[in-house]
Amino acid sequence: MAEAIRHDKTARQLRLLSDALDSGRLGPVRRLVNTLSPAEIGNLLESLPPGKRSVVWGLVDPEDDGEVLVHVGDEVRESLIADMDPDELVAAVEDLDIDDLADLVEDLPDTVIDEVLKSMDRENRERLEQVLSYDEDSAGRLMNPDVVTVRADTTVDVVLRYLRLRGELPEHTDHLYVVSKRHQYLGRIALQALLTHEPGTAINKLLDDEQPAIGVHETSEEVARQFSDHDWISAPVVDDANILLGRITIDDVVDIIREQAEHQALGAAGLDEDEDLFSPVRRAFRNRLIWLGVNLGTAFLAASVVDRFAGSIEQLAALAVLMPIVAGMGGNAGTQVLALMVRGLALGQIGASNVPTLVWKEVRVALINGLALGAVLGVVVLLWFRNPALAAVIATALTLNLCFAALGGVFVPVTLKRMGFDPALAGGVILTTITDVMGFLTFLGLATLVLLR
Numbered sequence: 001m002a003e004a005i006r007h008d009k010t011a012r013q014l015r016l017l018s019d020a021l022d023s024g025r026l027g028p029v030r031r032l033v034n035t036l037s038p039a040e041i042g043n044l045l046e047s048l049p050p051g052k053r054s055v056v057w058g059l060v061d062p063e064d065d066g067e068v069l070v071h072v073g074d075e076v077r078e079s080l081i082a083d084m085d086p087d088e089l090v091a092a093v094e095d096l097d098i099d100d101l102a103d104l105v106e107d108l109p110d111t112v113i114d115e116v117l118k119s120m121d122r123e124n125r126e127r128l129e130q131v132l133s134y135d136e137d138s139a140g141r142l143m144n145p146d147v148v149t150v151r152a153d154t155t156v157d158v159v160l161r162y163l164r165l166r167g168e169l170p171e172h173t174d175h176l177y178v179v180s181k182r183h184q185y186l187g188r189i190a191l192q193a194l195l196t197h198e199p200g201t202a203i204n205k206l207l208d209d210e211q212p213a214i215g216v217h218e219t220s221e222e223v224a225r226q227f228s229d230h231d232w233i234s235a236p237v238v239d240d241a242n243i244l245l246g247r248i249t250i251d252d253v254v255d256i257i258r259e260q261a262e263h264q265a266l267g268a269a270g271l272d273e274d275e276d277l278f279s280p281v282r283r284a285f286r287n288r289l290i291w292l293g294v295n296l297g298t299a300f301l302a303a304s305v306v307d308r309f310a311g312s313i314e315q316l317a318a319l320a321v322l323m324p325i326v327a328g329m330g331g332n333a334g335t336q337v338l339a340l341m342v343r344g345l346a347l348g349q350i351g352a353s354n355v356p357t358l359v360w361k362e363v364r365v366a367l368i369n370g371l372a373l374g375a376v377l378g379v380v381v382l383l384w385f386r387n388p389a390l391a392a393v394i395a396t397a398l399t400l401n402l403c404f405a406a407l408g409g410v411f412v413p414v415t416l417k418r419m420g421f422d423p424a425l426a427g428g429v430i431l432t433t434i435t436d437v438m439g440f441l442t443f444l445g446l447a448t449l450v451l452l453r
C-alpha cells in the first residue's frame with residue numbers, strides 16, 4: 001500500500017514537472033523541486049529525459065547538489081557532473097559525510113578531487129583515504145569514521161559535559177561507543193541510559209558488551225543481514241585487532257537492500273541496475289547486445305536438439321504445436337526455484353549442508369505439480385488430437401521437465417556462486433537453456449519412441 005502511494009506521488013510530481021517545463025514556467029518547477037528531499041529529487045531526475053533533466057538539475061538548490069548526486073545511478077550521475085563547473089562540484093561535495101564522499105570520488109574529475117582534498121583538514125583527509133583503501137563492496141567502504149567514543153573509566157556527568165562541548169552528534173547516533181586506551185572496541189552505551197542514570201554513575205556499569213562489531217572486510221550483503229537480524233540503527237566497525245574504525249548506519253543499509261533488490265530484478269534480464277532509463281541508444285545497444293548474444297547461442301543449442309527430431313515432427317505435426325508448452329512450463333517452474341535460491345544465497349541462508357534438503361524438497365514439489373498439470377494437459381491433448389498415446393507422452397514429458405527445472409533451479413545458482421559468478425545475472429540464461437533442451441529432448445524423444453516406432 002505504502003509503495004503504491006509513493007509511486008502515485010512520484011507519477012503526480014513527474015506530470016506536474018513535465019507540464020510546467022513544456023509551458024516554460026520554471027518558477028513552479030523550482031518551488032516543487034526544492035520542497036523535496038535529495039532522494040526524491042534524484043528519483044525525479046532519473047525519471048526525466050536528458051533535456052528536461054538538465055533544466056531541472058539547474059534549478060536544484062546548490063546546497064542539495066551533493067546529496068542528490070549520492071542518490072542517483074552511475075550513468076545519471078555522470079551526466080549531471082558533466083553539466084557542472086569544477087567550482088560547483090567542489091562546493092557540492094566538500095561538506096558530504098566521508099562515506100558519501102567516498103561513493104562519489106571515482107566519478108569526479110581529478111582537478112575536483114584535488115581541490116576537495118585541499119579543502120579538508122588532515123584528519124578528514126586521512127579518514128577519506130582510509131575508507132577508499134577498502135574494497136567497494138565491504139563494510140570498510142560503507143562506514144563513516146565520524147564516531148563518538150568514550151572511556152570506560154569515566155562517569156555519566158563527564159560524558160554529558162563532553163557532549164555539550166562537542167555541540168552536535170553525527171546523524172543516526174543512538175549509542176556511544178566505549179573504547180580502551182588503545183582504541184579497542186569494548187561495547188556501547190545507549191543515549192537514553194546517560195539521561196536516566198545519576199551523574200556519578202560509572203560508565204563501565206552501563207556498558208552493553210553484547211552487541212558484536214562488524215569486521216571491516218565483511219561484505220555489504222553480510223552487513224545488511226546483520227542489521228536485519230538485530231534491528232540495529234547503527235553498528236561499530238572494527239579491524240582484525242578490534243580497533244574501532246567507524247560505524248555503519250541504517251540509511252546506508254537501506255540503500256544496500258534497495259540495490260540488491262534492483263540487481264536481482266534487472267540481473268535476471270542481463271541488465272545493469274545503474275543503467276539510465278534514458279541512456280543513449282548506442283550505449284543501451286552495447287550493454288544489452290552481450291547477453292542477447294549469449295541467449296542467441298543457447299537458442300541454437302535448443303534448436304539443434306529439435307533438428308535431431310525433424311523427421312518425427314514431419315510425421316506428426318502435433319509435436320510442433322505442443323513442444324513449446326513443455327519447454328515454456330519448465331522455464332517458468334525453473335524461474336520460480338531460481339528466484340528463491342538467489343534470494344537465499346543473498347541472505348546467506350544456503351550452504352553446502354542444506355542444499356540436499358532443498359533439492360529433495362523442490363523435486364517433490366516439481367513431481368506433484370508435474371503430475372497435476374500433466375493430467376490436465378493430457379486431458380486437453382486427448383480431447384484436441386484424439387490420441388491417447390500422445391496425451392500420455394506430453395504428460396510424462398511435462399512432469400520430467402519440471403523435475404529437471406527444479407534440479408537446475410537449485411544447482412545452477414549454487415554452482416555459479418561457488419565459481420565466483422553472479423547467479424542473478426547469469427542464472428536465468430543457463431536455466432532457460434536447460435529447460436528448453438530437456439523439454440524438447442524428453443517430449444520429442446518420448447514421442448519418437450512411443451508414437452513413431
